[in-house]
Amino acid sequence: MSHRELDDMLGTKWRKPRFVPNPYLRWTxxxxxxxxxxxxxxxxxxxxxxxxxxxxxxxQFVLAFTKPDFVSRAGDxxxxxxxxxxxxxxxxxxxxxxxIPIGLGAARNIxxxxxxxxxxGIVAISRALQEIIVAILLVAIFGFGPLAGFLTLSFxxxxxxxKLLAEDIESMDKVQAEAIRASGxxxxxxxxxxxxxxxxxxxxxxxxxxxxxxxxxxxxxxLVGAGGIGATLNTAFDRYEYDxxxxxxxxxxxxxxxxxxxxxxxxARVQ
Amino acid sequence: MPVLERNGGHEWRRxxxxxxxxxxxxxxxxxxxxxxxxxxxxxxxxxFFVWDAPRIADDIWSRATPPRWEYITQLGRPIWDTINIATxxxxxxxxxxxxxxxxxxxxxxxxxxxxxxxxxLIIVSTRSINSLIWALLLIAIIGxxxxxxxxxxxxxxxxxxxxxxxxxxEEIDQSQVEAITATGASRWQVMAxxxxxxxxxxxxxxxxxxxxxxxxxxxxxxLVGAGGIGLQLSASLNVLAWPQVSLILLVILAAVVISEWVSxxxxxxxx
Numbered sequence: 137m138s139h140r141e142l143d144d145m146l147g148t149k150w151r152k153p154r155f156v157p158n159p160y161l162r163w164t165x166x167x168x169x170x171x172x173x174x175x176x177x178x179x180x181x182x183x184x185x186x187x188x189x190x191x192x193x194x195x196q197f198v199l200a201f202t203k204p205d206f207v208s209r210a211g212d213x214x215x216x217x218x219x220x221x222x223x224x225x226x227x228x229x230x231x232x233x234x235x236i237p238i239g240l241g242a243a244r245n246i247x248x249x250x251x252x253x254x255x256x257g258i259v260a261i262s263r264a265l266q267e268i269i270v271a272i273l274l275v276a277i278f279g280f281g282p283l284a285g286f287l288t289l290s291f292x293x294x295x296x297x298x299k300l301l302a303e304d305i306e307s308m309d310k311v312q313a314e315a316i317r318a319s320g321x322x323x324x325x326x327x328x329x330x331x332x333x334x335x336x337x338x339x340x341x342x343x344x345x346x347x348x349x350x351x352x353x354x355x356x357x358x359l360v361g362a363g364g365i366g367a368t369l370n371t372a373f374d375r376y377e378y379d380x381x382x383x384x385x386x387x388x389x390x391x392x393x394x395x396x397x398x399x400x401x402x403x404a405r406v407q
Numbered sequence: 408m409p410v411l412e413r414n415g416g417h418e419w420r421r422x423x424x425x426x427x428x429x430x431x432x433x434x435x436x437x438x439x440x441x442x443x444x445x446x447x448x449x450x451x452x453x454x455f456f457v458w459d460a461p462r463i464a465d466d467i468w469s470r471a472t473p474p475r476w477e478y479i480t481q482l483g484r485p486i487w488d489t490i491n492i493a494t495x496x497x498x499x500x501x502x503x504x505x506x507x508x509x510x511x512x513x514x515x516x517x518x519x520x521x522x523x524x525x526x527x528l529i530i531v532s533t534r535s536i537n538s539l540i541w542a543l544l545l546i547a548i549i550g551x552x553x554x555x556x557x558x559x560x561x562x563x564x565x566x567x568x569x570x571x572x573x574x575x576x577e578e579i580d581q582s583q584v585e586a587i588t589a590t591g592a593s594r595w596q597v598m599a600x601x602x603x604x605x606x607x608x609x610x611x612x613x614x615x616x617x618x619x620x621x622x623x624x625x626x627x628x629x630l631v632g633a634g635g636i637g638l639q640l641s642a643s644l645n646v647l648a649w650p651q652v653s654l655i656l657l658v659i660l661a662a663v664v665i666s667e668w669v670s671x672x673x674x675x676x677x678x
Contacts, residue, residue, distance in 0.1 A: 176494065176495055180557065181552075181553075187549045190548040190549040190550060194548040194549075218447075219447070223444075225444045266623055266626065266663075276463070277460050277463050277467065281453065282448045282451050282452070283451070283452040286448055355540065369543070376547065381544075388535060389531065392534075393535070
């Protein structure tokens, strides 16, 4: 800072620096944002009378959480939940197994160009399609049942895990991999001793995280007929059996919390 | 690292015999669990439909191509609704997530014993339930429509945003906070000048990241009746209008790709 600038600043009050320094850009963004908010609000017609009527039911639902009903639909809840867990386990295993080679192929520093492009293409397709949309298509093709859900979750796992694994491989330490290669290792040995130890902790952590996501997603696949607890939950809502719905939601939250706790322990151990 | 003596020479091994036995046993259990899960899925599957699947897929493909391009004139309003659901939902969620995250962060919470667990419970319970399930619930309570979608997205996003934000708050540089405190600032002034400037980039990044995810999620909310382009999708699926379905899927794909591009650009500009 030159003398002049400092002299000019002395005696003037300190002002908070702005988040967006350019004033024109700042004002355009602000005005545009407010205009958008008004436009958006105008097009949402909220039926306040209906909302007011519904508050009663909302209160009932919140109250249902204090006395969830695990018993009267125990059979349905149990079989739905088991199906969700089964789908999660099978899809996570298959998804992780397939995503490892694809992740290797999608890493620019390991794979040659054609393989890289193919693997990146698979990742992009899998990530762009929503689980529930894939499930709709697979249910139409393979029929109702957990097989469609299993395929959906496996497909989604591939996109998620391969991308993050590939990014991790691309940012790995080259020196270690080169040292292994210099010892005369074959390609398989190079991957096994040069690359794998570097990415293993992250791969385990990401896999645990994906299992968690897969379970949460398996809870909604039932809405489109792809198996799992979602169908039971949907029926409970349709019949206004809030106590059963509350029980299912509590079970889902409980299992997700348990999975998160477990993955925390495992991640702490591998790192 | 164990070294075995064999045939008069030393042989290096990665693990001791006991360790490898335990690992082998762990793998055995894992494989057994997977086989059991696969059997359950296989029992619940009508294999005839699966063998027939290539023909069905071919059939659907021939029905769905080419997309009915002129239908796009009817998709303007639904896509506008979808964007509104995502944007308004994200804004509401951010307003609610900020106080929750300040209550959940270890260094800003008023009471680590009572208030922090409640904030963490809010985060976990809103995060573990998918927005489609929130939408189902809200439709039962406040009736179908865009409004239910906005609230569903908002509730689902609270946990996600609050979790990332409270982790950012816990990682701030404490010396800046101390410096502000040393000037005699009140609790609120410390927050406004010591903490907020440090988490602002993280906050903006989280907001854009979540907005991107919310665009994806809001495209399918219509499947359960919560407004947006999903309504058109489910209507077209119900009447088996496959050319319309393929056009809607293309529009959704375009929306997802554009939102991801915008979010990547904005995050690149901030960080």
